[in-house]
Amino acid sequence: MSGRRFRRRLPIRFADVDHARVLYFPRALHILHTVMEDFFDEALGIGYRALFDDRKLGFPTVHIDVDYRAPLQFGDTVVVELSVAEIGNSKVVFGYQVWRDDTLACEATQVTVAIDPEAWTKQPIPDDIRAALEAYRR
Amino acid sequence: MSGRRFRRRLPIRFADVDHARVLYFPRALHILHTVMEDFFDEALGIGYRALFDDRKLGFPTVHIDVDYRAPLQFGDTVVVELSVAEIGNSKVVFGYQVWRDDTLACEATQVTVAIDPEAWTKQPIPDDIRAALEAYRR
Amino acid sequence: MSGRRFRRRLPIRFADVDHARVLYFPRALHILHTVMEDFFDEALGIGYRALFDDRKLGFPTVHIDVDYRAPLQFGDTVVVELSVAEIGNSKVVFGYQVWRDDTLACEATQVTVAIDPEAWTKQPIPDDIRAALEAYRR
């Protein structure tokens, strides 16, 4: 219950925006997923690819809700903070906050479920992954 | 209060999927937005581009929540149903259901707010747009 | 050598553009690929998914060159014309033209090679596919 957060600094890209010249809202979720990939690589110490292919464990998203509080533009630099809100038997809930300086631009809650990606059936979260996730629990 | 729904039939594309070979969840939201664009064009009778550029009205997304109930794969054909859940002074809430045959694969609620895209300030929904939206109210 | 062309009418989407408010050049290639997918489905009579999964035949792109002649904007409607420029033993070269009314906005040549997607090895183009491709040869 350390309350540690995983942080990533990222630029909003030339093509992340739409005709309104602000971050296209589906692309915000793509940005969050890239941070989740980096979190598995670095904080959990296992690449999401290795987890998926070798240990046969995927974490598809079954629910997401997102608040877009402030528009982001090309050239903005944001800090994405990932934390773990809840860990169940198979379920992991991630929380994200996207900051531009002191402005909370976007906030999201993502519910994922551990599955065997071949059978697409629920799996219990293995102990080593659970322990690593716990370190980032809010 | 006709309960009419706007429907669009769409293929899941070769590159809509990810390494898990199922629809990448942020791209589901992109698909929903393309249906919203078509809804403005056809059901409301005004292109989203004309609305934005000429009438200075945009509908950015301030909140979305999405349930992903069944994985979709490349080659699947889906029917997206859009309806209007709520119309406020500036707020429009859209509901979406994504069906693959009789399977409800994905369901979303999207809260948008009418704004002047130059000033990025809330605007009341004009009467003609309001009337057209009402026809698709659940 | 009928010179037939496969045509698709498509809108440029809200999020197809970038900060310059013109079609982001990589997304032009995505649009071309969606037309290629439709071409397999409709003109060749076999879905690209079925071809890939059941007949174990993929057509990865090994080379592309593209001329961007006129900027495209959100709200433009384009007609994409696909033709077959060359058919070798394993190689198929597709040509694309993207028209906005009488303006040739974009032109591309795409070299693909028939492969077994599991072994990722070159395959001869099967006779039925070859015959169907021939009908669209320039």
Place this chain on the structure above:
Amino acid sequence: MSGRRFRRRLPIRFADVDHARVLYFPRALHILHTVMEDFFDEALGIGYRALFDDRKLGFPTVHIDVDYRAPLQFGDTVVVELSVAEIGNSKVVFGYQVWRDDTLACEATQVTVAIDPEAWTKQPIPDDIRAALEAYRR
């Protein structure tokens, strides 16, 4: 004529691949553009956003050709090398090589033209930008 190259190390993402589980070829071009954005920021010392909005200078792509030599997969790490192949009055030709270890996976030549993004008219390349580009000339 230093022959310096601008290098960026990047992961291939979970959703950069397609149903064939290899990098979707249009997304390779997106990756190259993100490296071009970083090049402007860091090597030229001016953010592409500031160049575009404040100095009214954009570099749209008028031609690209790409060779895809080896498939890239989710989890691969690549090094992208950018160099300047040619500098004309308005034209800048960039060259890119994408390496996975010692394998040249992708190679591209991109022709851009300096324009005023409001008038969309050709502009001479300003001296400071020209000098900065020269340092990366092959």
